Amino acid sequence: MAKDAFKSKLARLRRDGAVEAQGKAVAQELPQVEAAPAATERAKSLPAWVGARLSRRKELQGIPHTGGGVPMTSELQRIADSWDTTVGDPAELRVIQRAEGEFAVRETRIEPGYRHGEWDLDEIDAADPAAIARLARDEALGEIDLRRAVFLDTETSGLSGGAGVYVYMVGLGWFEGDTYVSWQSFLRHPGEERAMLAEVADRIRMGDSVVSFFGKSFDRHRLEDKMKIAGVEPPFEGRPHLDLYHPFRRLTHGAYPNAKLQTMERELLGFRRAKDLPGSLAPAAWFDYLAERPHRLEGVFLHNHEDVLSLVTLSAFLGRAVAEERRCGSALAGPTCRRAAALAETATTPEERLRWAQEALVREATGMDRRRMQLLRAELLRRAARRDEARAAYREALEECSDDRIAVDLFAGASMLLEHALGDLTNALAMAERAQRLGVRKGLAKGQLGALEKRVERLARRVP
Structure with a gap:
């Protein structure tokens, strides 16, 4: 049995190596790309392994699949069917030209007073950096200024890592004065990857810190891997990174079925998505687009946009967790017993730890x-x-x-x-x-x- 397990692991390693070699081959071609092919030529000009995958997806028409290695359950199929499909490029894209080539972006500007669920975006001004650093257990966040942060979420062609997975959409958010900017870069073709990654790296460097949800374990590593292959210097080293997943898991552990972003935004922010295309369906949407079939990319754009908005208001919530009340004086939502326990576990003095332990009891x-x-x-x-x-x-x-x-x-x-x-x-x-x-x-x-x-x-x- 041990021998069989070893053979199975070796086979997986060989497959991973083949995927990485394919990814490197694609990366070597990137500097010569000047622009994406026209839509009618897109499928013909794809890297061989991508084209093979698209052909395989065509053979699978009618067979349940998501395109990203996730089984297509009846519930996922129901959600997918509820979305209208479109053909061709997504709406409201503009082209960004760089020395490395070009790519597309959708930009949305949100003026002051915008409410995401029950929270205003500008409630980040009342966030206490010390509370954020304490609950994230990261001293580097002790002086975080959320108005100078870059909020990050990505959509990929698959959940596994390696050179063969594309980060085809990078959602960034930041404040320009009182205006919030939602910036979503998009690959119309794999050949645009290096240009997009270079722009993403530059824009992350413009911020003092990065905010994500599970991004230290997923988004950051996917981007770093792809940037290194493409010859782009990653922007993360030495930059404070607030990963909201860990402090919110600490604040709510055991109170909800899971610690997913949408659970946190629903229970703590009062934000309920009117319609959402799950991230597990995002790979299929992109592959359908590349193959010039009807696709659901508008659902992916909306999903990514709302993810990044939730990063802003969850950051504001986290910064008020020690005070246990919002800027307006109303109590925070969420499990108060677990919050007190989390504050006891993360307190820095014996007196504070004892106070919160007794409060939890x-x-x-x-x-x-x-x-x-x-x-x-x-x-x-x-x-x-x-x-x-x-x-x-x-x-x-x-x-x-x-x-x-x-x-x-x-x-x-x-x-x-x-x-x-x-x-x-x-x-x-x-x-x-x-x-x-x-x-x-x-x-x-x-x-x-x-x-x-x-x-x-x-x-x-x-x-x-």
């Missing part, structure tokens, strides 16, 4: 949040030498549950309190022994069990 946190906050409160009280309060906190938490993983740390902490603060060596040993036995049952790591064993042995020698 007052708000009746449940499940593992409650157990973690009970442990955190007890440990902070012990370290602050508040003996009676710490003893009561350990007792309350262990009376509630003495048989879970958190209980191991509670028994160990209670042992430390009894030994060092109260001088009760007999009961300190008893607590340490219970922690050790429970740790074995819960499968603690060898190092953790070793530390508990040493504690038991040391206390056993000291007990009369």
Whole structure:
């Protein structure tokens, strides 16, 4: 079985290598491209591997597929069928000329007062950079100015990485004074890639920072890979990058079915998309366009545009999370217990951590949040030498549950309190022994069990 698994992995690596070689071959041709072919010649001038894929898609007409490696479920098919198709270039495109060639862009300018769901775009002015840095756990964001940031979202020809995947649309957003600019670059042909990537890199450099949603794991790496292949210097190194996925997952963990962008915008911003073409259908839309078939690219443009707008208002929300209220004074939406727990976990001082841990318990946190906050409160009280309060906190938490993983740390902490603060060596040993036995049952790591064993042995020698 191991041998078969190795052969399977080797086969995948060979396929990935072939795709990368194809991508490099395409990249070598890019500097010679001066303009995209006319629509009627587009399919004929595509790189060989792209043309082969389009031909394969033609053979699959009527067979469920998305074009991006995602199975076409009945729900996705229903959504796709709800969108009208168009033929030819998307509307409102203008051509950008560069030394590297040309590409197309759609630009939308949004004046002050625009509301995205229940939030105004200009609420970013009330965002606290310290709150953003704290919840993102990134000190580099401590002075972020969202009006000087570039908001980033991409659409690709597939979810996997490598040179064979095209980033065919890059949505950027930024502020010019009070006006918000939505800038969506678009590849009418793979030969426009280098010019588009060069322009995207220049525009990202114009901002002081980058804001994305899951972009540190996806969008940034896709762009960096493609830029390096195309001979374009990536703009991300040394530039603060706020990836909203991680702080919002921290703020809402367990409250919603998932931590996707559309879940966050719906639950926290009150923004509900009237109609949306899922990102999983974006590859098929582009491949249909390249093959000069009816396509749904207008749905992709709208999806990308609304994604980037949500980055702005989610940033504004994040910057108000510590204050727990909006600029107008109204309370933030979202799970208040989980928010308090997140603020306890990310606080930088013991006093602040204790305040928010106690607040999470007052708000009746449940499940593992409650157990973690009970442990955190007890440990902070012990370290602050508040003996009676710490003893009561350990007792309350262990009376509630003495048989879970958190209980191991509670028994160990209670042992430390009894030994060092109260001088009760007999009961300190008893607590340490219970922690050790429970740790074995819960499968603690060898190092953790070793530390508990040493504690038991040391206390056993000291007990009369």
